[in-house]
Amino acid sequence: MVIFHGLAILGLFFFTWKLFLITVALYWATTGLGISLGYHRLHTHRSFKTPIWLDYTFAVCGSLTLEGGPISWVATHRIHHQKSDHEGDPHSPRDGAWWAHVGWLLFGEANHSNTVGMSKYAPDLAKKPFYVWLNNWHWVPLVCMAVVLLAFGGIPLVLWGIFIRVVFGLHATWLVNSATHMWGSRRFNTRDDSRNNWWVALITFGEGWHNNHHAHPTSARHGLAWYEFDPSWLLLKVLRKVGLVSAVQVAKLDRSPVAERKAA
Numbered sequence: 001m002v003i004f005h006g007l008a009i010l011g012l013f014f015f016t017w018k019l020f021l022i023t024v025a026l027y028w029a030t031t032g033l034g035i036s037l038g039y040h041r042l043h044t045h046r047s048f049k050t051p052i053w054l055d056y057t058f059a060v061c062g063s064l065t066l067e068g069g070p071i072s073w074v075a076t077h078r079i080h081h082q083k084s085d086h087e088g089d090p091h092s093p094r095d096g097a098w099w100a101h102v103g104w105l106l107f108g109e110a111n112h113s114n115t116v117g118m119s120k121y122a123p124d125l126a127k128k129p130f131y132v133w134l135n136n137w138h139w140v141p142l143v144c145m146a147v148v149l150l151a152f153g154g155i156p157l158v159l160w161g162i163f164i165r166v167v168f169g170l171h172a173t174w175l176v177n178s179a180t181h182m183w184g185s186r187r188f189n190t191r192d193d194s195r196n197n198w199w200v201a202l203i204t205f206g207e208g209w210h211n212n213h214h215a216h217p218t219s220a221r222h223g224l225a226w227y228e229f230d231p232s233w234l235l236l237k238v239l240r241k242v243g244l245v246s247a248v249q250v251a252k253l254d255r256s257p258v259a260e261r262k263a264a
Contacts, residue, residue, distance in 0.1 A: 078121050
């Protein structure tokens with residue numbers, strides 16, 4: 001972590017708009033497709049179905065974030081939902097904001113490569129050899145990407161496309177664990193401290209609408225109001241229209257009495 005953060009800071013001295021735009025595109029492909037759509041809404045909650053080749057593509061994109069393989073990520077998140085902000089939650093701010101953000105990774109149990117142990121929480125993924133392989137070798141796609149970026153753009157592109165992108169993506173994802181359980185509004189009275197946080201949603205492709213998500217965990221749509229910007233949901237609508245996703249689950253909210261009276 002120290003090395004990655006140090007090289008990310010070094011990369012800022014090589015800034016160009018070309019490097020920035022390439023990094024934004026890679027960030028969308030890895031954190032947007034890989035984490036938000038893949039690891040989270042598809043692999044963890046199965047809120048939609050997609051062809052196996054696209055399913056696996058999302059999983060590989062997720063591994064490019066340095067957040068571990070699909071089995072360990074999914075297992076950790078499922079445990080979080082089962083015990084959210086209660087004893088046994090891997091990353092609750094009730095144990096401290098720093099712990100929720102990154103301390104649980106640095107000083108807690110290291111399960112990134114514990115495929116066997118985490119498989120009991122993700123038995124659906126553990127049945128497929130591809131997921132098992134990717135969980136065991138989750139760092140391989142990132143190394144391959146670094147080699148490709150080095151060949152095409154040299155050290156500056158590696159610093160931006162790998163180190164700056166990964167560090168920003170890690171903190172963005174960690175903010176869902178920490179900030180959205182501390183700051184924001186609560187539309188639903190859930191058993192945890194989850195909150196809707198607009199600025200976390202902006203940098204995580206809609207994952208910041210966390211209270212909505214904890215109230216309706218299998219919903220593929222997290223931004224449940226028109227003003228709750230949810231890029232991952234917008235992309236899912238496009239993918240559904242072109243036939244690449246199906247069986248999309250969306251929370252069905254009861255209309256308010258005012259809305260019902262107006263409709264009548």
